[in-house]
Amino acid sequence: MQVANEPTTMNDQPSLLAPEQPLELLPLDIEAYRHGNTGVDYCHRFDSGREGPDLAVVGLTHGNEFCGAHALCELLEQDLRPLRGSLTLIFNNVAAYRRFDPARPYASRCIDEDGNRAWLPERLKHPNSEETRRAARIAPLLRDVDFVLDLHSTSHPVAPMLIYPEQPDCTALAATLEFPFPHLLYKLGSYHPGMLISYAMQHGRRGCHGMVAECGSHFALESAQQAHAITRRLLHRFGLLKEDAIVPPWGYEPDHSAGHYRIREVIEARTEHFRFARTYRGFERLVRGAVYARDPEPLLAPFDNCTLIMPARIPVCGAEAVTLAEYLG
Template identity: 55%
Template structure:
């Protein structure tokens, strides 16, 4: 199967780099027979949780959150907790002069989690996913830690069902929630793969803020600790940390509708967008060669617009503000 390469702009970053990757080599040898995977057991019956960082190699915040737990010896008070540093080779390729380039080595690791990619793995990311798949399939609940290109509000993303919605609301996450229908939005996402195997568990992505901001690492730790606490697995001696960003009292829920791709090299947004800009039906969003790209419905929000549009690649997600 031919896989499109992991493409990126070679331009220098236009975002300040406040964080650099840390050396993870001391944590390479886990206790599960798979590099950079650490299973922490309580010895008491309880849920099987998985928290994954570095699905994308330049999203440093998740690695810092897992390191915080490991270096302080935080262990679950019941059940088990598996911590995964996913795409460490991409992370190790980080160059502060080209910080977006280490997102992946061959392909987006958050698009490989389906049978068509995992039955014949022919890229670094697909082969790594095969190694990690047993942990994902056996998890009762999963948290996947990410960050964003632009400094937009942190957000939760999860499949639209009553179980996930109830859990996410109990987290009291004071930032936007993005809901999507399983099978209709990026079928190769990690949390979609987990959702297909889950029976009453929770599948969440936490987008924690801009890739290289210090506050994004604080946000990743804050959601990680609350995820554990809501499962009654966090020792009372471990205090919850503050959110990395100022809570947004206007944050709401959004239903993901569709993903737009650039059909030509001439795709251009009508103005620079960072995300969460809203449009009424028919208002112009972009042009793609001679084609006008307009909002297809009212209360249409732009989610994670591409920093550098690339022909054939996704450029923005459209969501309806609920």
């Protein structure tokens, strides 16, 4: 989930949008899944007929983050049905997904705007972009579930991570998953209120909670394996799979010392001259006062254990450049 959109003014500079890593993971043909049973294209709901939690799994909130599509296709191909409750599978920004060009793989992130910042009631009531129109169609499905998993990947090759509100239901669930990678906590309502999972939690069913799973680098095979693993673990945790169901291993080598982080501040590029002090990939930890960027004045780490989360590949004036989080241990 790269923080900033690719700059449309740079479309004539192919090198900026060209792949920086091998394209191991490519888009699948999902046309067979266009017509579901929800009245919304590329959305499928399976009801067990038995009392239990209602879960939704979302992929392709960003069109070039293929791991989610791979995880959804695996569930559909295997004809998985929940033992109790219901399971809703959503291919989100299919329009952007269809535009993928391997020569410019970052350009198909979205059509008009970041699809994970547009989930605001007033925007969905009067949608004026491809992303808000799609969100408005999907929103009723998300307002009727108990939990939402939104599958993403990152531009830079960094550790997978879980991102979720610092609320009792979310933190308790995360503790049971034995997720051996970084956990990022945020305050619901202040950190990106236009996030898909935040919308479901604030405007959906009472008690609904959700998580974003960043599954690794966009085009790495491991990110698809990671998406399969976190999806299956959550389905198993909620009792939608048999007790002895096979849960696949993580796509990446576990790091049980990864720890927890609290998101403190989102930094936007104020000028076209924003530049990082050096090349950052993410999870670099700084002491208070360290210079991490210039815009054009120096930007200093405002607290100790200041960790850079998802720095933009190409900082763009007026867009998010990096998120600052406090390492909690």
